[in-house]
Amino acid sequence: EVQLVESGGGLVKPGGSLRLSCAASGFSFSSHTMNWVRQAPGKGLEWVSSISDSSTYINQADSVKGRFTISRDNAKNSLYLEMNSLRAEDTAVYYCARGLCDGGVCFLGEMDAWGRGTTVTVSS
């Protein structure tokens, strides 16, 4: 069974930092693009960042460029999101999502497995 379990969320002051983790199991983690997607309270989905299977390609939303860093450790089946200079508008549930890949071909925007999310609250 495919499982994605996020952790690391919490309450942080504006300007602070947090590191989110996503533990993956039940599939070949190193064969998939991985994503972070967030959802602010009562709002829609917002893609944050994607990282290719071997970390060669990284894409980010403009809203987090220069502040957030996505990374992965294929040996540990783990995905990370380092978040710095946090703002109130970063308050959201952060989801880890697996990219749908078919025969080594992955199209960004296709995410076929999602974790339950971890909540980040930025407030003084």
Add this chain to the structure above:
Amino acid sequence: QSVLTQPPSASGTPGQSVTISCSGSSSNIPTNTVNWYQQVPGASPKLLIYSNRQRPSGVPDRFSGSKSGTSASLAISGLQSEDEAHYYCAAWDDDLKVVLFGGGTQLTVL
């Protein structure tokens, strides 16, 4: 403000059909795959349609996707109460180099 535009709400009665639209631009929908996600209140999003019209295993064939020009649509036939959820379209944008989500459509089954 989303670059992919969806109607904020849609509704139908059990058994009816409903269509949700997703309007984009030349840099996203025409040249990239459109995907649809269902999010039931309190749950994580679920992939409903990928690559414009493909259904993941387990998704009923009541759900179908299509794309034409700069727009895409999600059609749901034989509405059921459990279809009440938010629906989001998503696509890569070649100019912005980001994955775009539509603003979401809240479907109510009356």
